[in-house]
């Protein structure tokens with residue numbers, strides 16, 4: 556009984572600490588294209604997990620599925636989309652100043668890793684982490700990785716254990732980088748590819 560009370564108390568504290576670090580929360584629209592036909596139950600839980608993780612970057616994700624919205628595009632493909640994808644990569648981010656920034660997650664690889672570490676993290680939990688990682692690259696406008704947290708280059712056992720405990724999040728350094736990025740500085744939330752230099756036509760391309 557007493558341990559339950561302690562756990563609830565600690566959880567309450569961590570929520571409050573997270574909220575205090577966000578003086579401003581950015582709403583970011585994401586258009587999710589489910590090309591891998593991930594079952595709705597898994598996809599919905601993964602979206603919920605990704606949204607939870609993005610809160611640690613002071614971001615409120617807004618999911619869209621329809622074309623024509625000014626949203627960052629994230630695809631889930633059945634398998635890696637080309638021969639140049641490094642072995643073990645779970646996803647890829649395209650940061651192209653002349654085109655549309657977008658991210659892709661490879662479902663077959665996420666599922667394979669999820670099978671190996673199924674005792675540590677659920678498949679929706681892992682898929683949510685990979686989505687959050689690629690969205691992180693898009694919002695930070697960078698392919699660089701961190702030494703800890705959700706932006707670590709490789710998800711190994713320790714990270715998957717943390718992921719299963721909902722502890723694989725963005726770090727304070729990630730938050731500072733985001734607040735200095737184009738999206739983070741904008742008073743109006745907008746996808747990274749809709750910068751001030753890009754015209755409206757370009758931004759509306761899907």
Ligand SMILES: [Zn+2]
Pocket residue numbers: 688692698700707708
């Ligand atoms: Zn990465």
